[in-house]
Amino acid sequence: MSSPIDLSTLFSLEGRVALVTGAGSGIGSYIAHAFALAGAARVYITGRRLEALQKTATFHKAIIPIQGDVSSKAGCSALVKAFEDAERAHGISGQIRLDILVNNAGVMTNDGTWDKDGASADEISQALLKLSDDEWAKGFAINVSSIQWMSASFLPHLARAAAEGGKAQGRGNIINNTSISALYVSRDAQGHLYSATKAAAESLTQNLASKYTKLGVRVNSIAVGNIPSEINDLNNPKSFISMLKDIIPIGRPGNEEDIAGVVIYLASRAGSFVSGAMLKIEGGILIGV
Structure with a gap:
């Protein structure tokens, strides 16, 4: 008996157009690599550091860097225009489509620290008051507000991809890295x-x-943890992964392939019936602590 399942296309991103924010290093670069290897026609990567973006782009000819800043609504609007201009430069005429948007950009600003076993109320209070109003605002602008601004700004492009024969194939989707x-x-x-x-x-x-x-x-999210990255460095004893690496239930830190498998699933025909889901990529730590 023949099967309706065609594994050659189920997880394929052939011909698709993606945009990944915060892709100059770490998880964003892993996602860009995965999409390119899965057959995406163009994978636009954004970030503030052009040199880092260019380094990521050397991995595959489909990866295209666009320097930009998602920490403001104006910055996100500028990225939309830069994306549209780049698509037209690649010969796309008429209305522009975007198959995949990954909101990955993030910043980690550390609060003050204290002795977890012996700190006084005053010491904990001072540690929690360390960061300024501006530092809190910046953290929310990049980690939260940019998701709203990017998702809203690119919605017409995403809806167009879904409407033009793409719903059944999973085209027109957003993946947010929420951690x-x-x-x-x-x-x-x-x-x-x-x-x-x-x-x-x-x-x-x-x-x-x-x-x-x-x-x-x-719209789906990936809750990533215990994956080495620029802001979660195994060489930093105070990083999240360093503190948890010895108690990860699955017995090892994660890697680039662990990210690739999940994001390709969500972005492809394989995940086309999934929306509003959070997929945890964390080695079981949330069930083992």
Whole structure:
């Protein structure tokens, strides 16, 4: 008996156009690599550091750097125009489509720290008051507000991809990197600002999914943890991954392939019936602590 399942196309991104924010290094660069290898026609990567973007782009000819800043609404609008100009430069005429938007850009600003076993109320108070109003605002602008601004700014392009024969193939979708910090609460975890922004990003993902899915635009999140990256460095003893690496239930830190498998699933025909989901990529740490 023949099967309707065609594995050669189920996970393929052949011919698709993607845009990944914060892709100069770490998880964003892993996602760009994965999309290019899965057959995407063009993978636009954005970030503030042009040199880092250019380095990521050397991995595959489909990866195209666009320097930009998602920390403001104006910056996100500028990225839309830069994307449209780049698509026209590649011979795309008429209305522009975007198959995949990945909101990955993020910043981690550390709160003050304290001795988890012996700090006084005054010491904890001072640590939690360390960051300024501007630092809190910047954290929320990049980790939360940029998701709203990018998702809204690119919605017409995403809806067009879904409407023009793309719904059944999973075209026109958003993936937000919200981090397991959205869910992880422990007396040992002292990054209150980062955790708060990621929890807000997860809430925003659900709200966007509730509005966009009827337009054919799926919205999902990946809650990543224990994957080495620029802001989660195994060589930094105070990083999240360094503190948890010895108690990860699956017995190892994650890697680039662990990210690739999940994002390709969500972005392809394989994940075309999935919207409003949060997929945890964290080695089981949330069920093992």
